[in-house]
Amino acid sequence: MALDLLLESIATGLLIGGFYAALSVGLTISFGLIDIANVAHPAFIILGAYFALALSQTFGIDPIIAGLLLVAPFYVIGNALYLFYSNTFERRGESSLAGLVLFFGLLILLEVGMATQFGVGLKALYSAYGSVAVSFGPLLLPLRFVYSFVAGVAAVIALELFLSRTFRGRAIRAVAQDAQAVSLMGAKPETIRLIAMGVSIATAGLAGGLVLAVGPISPYQDRLLIGRVFAVVVLGGSGSVVGALLGGIVLGISENIATIYLGAGWSLAVSAVILLLVLALRPSGILRR
Amino acid sequence: MASNQSVLSIENLQAGYGGVRVLHGVSMTVKERSVTVLLGTNGNGKSTLLKCLAGLVTPDAGSAKLSDDGAGVELAGMHPYEIVEAGVSLVPDGRRLFPLLTVEENLLMGAFKKSARKRHKENLKSMGELFPVLRERKGQLAGTLSGGEQQMLAIARALMSNPKLLLIDEPSLGLAPIVITKLMSTIKELRDKYGLTILMTEQNLPQAAKIADWGYIMVHGKIVFAGDAQQIHDNELVRRYYLVG
Structure with a gap:
């Protein structure tokens, strides 16, 4: 095996890791901090990708910029989703299993909705840098992955600052630990969760833009992402935003190495293996929250 | 020393959990810039009273008025975060x-x-x-x-x-005697230096009596004794309750 090929796949895997982090940070907030197992998260990402496609085609803007424009409307969608969830399932104390069924139903609705609305075939945006590679020393790196890596890392840094430096962000971390104590601090736990779910879905809007920047999209593409995002969240430590970046990088590199040595067909199994190994050996993940 | 203005007036407060009544008509007042201690052994309803005041338990009847410069704010039935906004802060049981x-x-x-x-x-x-x-x-x-x-x-x-009013639930629980002594002197300092009004529950009579301006004793969800620092110290009932009963 050529050393260059190995190095290149590690470097590309690292870049893909930043992309995976952007897909997973929202889930680590909902699943890890407010106990909402939103299995429909990847479906929201694909929805974001279709919206980003429409924005890009209409206004001729970059897909990543389109993803950034989706952050605000997706925040509101997240708020609405939380209000529905809290007024039905959470209030009745059926937040775990019945809630999972709700989000699973939502996932299917989103997929079917996208398939009927946008068609089942692949759609792609041919951006200026779609097939451009940059050389980095001896390595050739696809520019679209460089950009999505930068966007993913920026999103992780922004969220980490929000969660550690702002009153609302700290309250989101606190509500995961003791919601009643949060109410004794003068904060309404429902409002804090509402904000958290808004932030979570807002990241799906941005991630949609990145998915579109990286490759073609299709309505059922969330199926390819769901195992990966849960693996990244659990590997990084559920609830940890920086952990999602580390988890994403580990998954990205592992998938690329598996592709070289075992064949491309195996790369999808990597996330499942990682998920099972982490749950069995280190359930708290790389970084505890 | 404590003034005569009352910060909190509780009247005939009743509360419980499900069908079990814990507080049977509690009435007491907390005066401005004072340390008021609610004494009683475990399971008599002290924590429940503080939880009512902080909004964690909704009282079934009665009132708890926070006098906010003349106009009283009714705490009973308010949400915890509204009560914090009104100027009451609870240091909960188990610290949380x-x-x-x-x-x-x-x-x-x-x-x-x-x-x-x-x-x-x-x-x-x-x-x-x-x-x-x-x-x-x-x-x-x-x-x-x-x-x-x-x-x-x-x-x-x-x-x-x-906060205008600080509620502390059993601050000494689980702490070593020397730590308790230090903690009590800090609570005293909060009153003397910062002019804070404090209502705390305690099982530890000797330690609490040292800093209390006013004391109440609660037995089975009722106030059975109320008095100032000297009366707590001298009272026969207090001694009997703590030494014998």
């Missing part, structure tokens, strides 16, 4: 810190309400002066502190909201 947040982050959580956010920097500074150990450990996770340090952090966190 956020173990995975740092000491400083816990303190900042205490300053969540809008009026307190504006003053969080100066309040953080005065908490550091009042509890130097918290300043030394500001970057440490709250869950790694000792019991006494955790209790201090819980009190400091409650103070970050600039």
Whole structure:
């Protein structure tokens, strides 16, 4: 095996890791901090990708910029989703299993909705840098992955600052630990969760833009992402935003190495293996929250 | 020394959990700039009373009025976060810190309400002066502190909201005697230096009596004795309740 090929796949895997982090940070907030197992998260990402496609085609803007424009409307969608969830399932104390069924139903609705609305075939945006590679020393790196890596890392840094430096962000971390104590601090736990779910879905809007920047999209593409995002969240430590970046990088590199040595067909199994190994050996993940 | 203006007037408060009545018509007052101690052994309803005042338990009947410069605010039935906004802060039973947040982050959580956010920097500074150990450990996770340090952090966190009335539930529980002595002198300092009004529950009579201006004894959800510091000290009932019964 050529050393260059190995190095290149590690470097590309690292870049893909930043992309995976952007897909997973929202889930680590909902699943890890407010106990909402939103299995429909990847479906929201694909929805974001279709919206980003429409924005890009209409206004001729970059897909990543389109993803950034989706952050605000997706925040509101997240708020609405939380209000529905809290007024039905959470209030009745059926937040775990019945809630999972709700989000699973939502996932299917989103997929079917996208398939009927946008068609089942692949759609792609041919951006200026779609097939451009940059050389980095001896390595050739696809520019679209460089950009999505930068966007993913920026999103992780922004969220980490929000969660550690702002009153609302700290309250989101606190509500995961003791919601009643949060109410004794003068904060309404429902409002804090509402904000958290808004932030979570807002990241799906941005991630949609990145998915579109990286490759073609299709309505059922969330199926390819769901195992990966849960693996990244659990590997990084559920609830940890920086952990999602580390988890994403580990998954990205592992998938690329598996592709070289075992064949491309195996790369999808990597996330499942990682998920099972982490749950069995280190359930708290790389970084505890 | 305590003035005669009352900060809190509780009248005929009744509360319980499900079908079990815990408080059977409790009436008491807390005077401005005083330390009022609610004494009683375990399971008599002291914690339930504080939970009613903080909004964690909704009373079935009765009233708890916070006198806010003449106009009374009815606390009974308010949500916990509204009560904090009104100027009452509870240091709960078991401290209820956020173990995975740092000491400083816990303190900042205490300053969540809008009026307190504006003053969080100066309040953080005065908490550091009042509890130097918290300043030394500001970057440490709250869950790694000792019991006494955790209790201090819980009190400091409650103070970050600039309360008019501070409620403390069993501050001495689980602490070594020497730590309790220090804690009591800190609570006394809060009254003397900062003019705070404090209502605390205690099982530890000798320690609490040292700093109390007023004392109430609760037995089976009823107040059976009320008096000032001297009366608590001298009272036959108190002695009998604590030494014999």
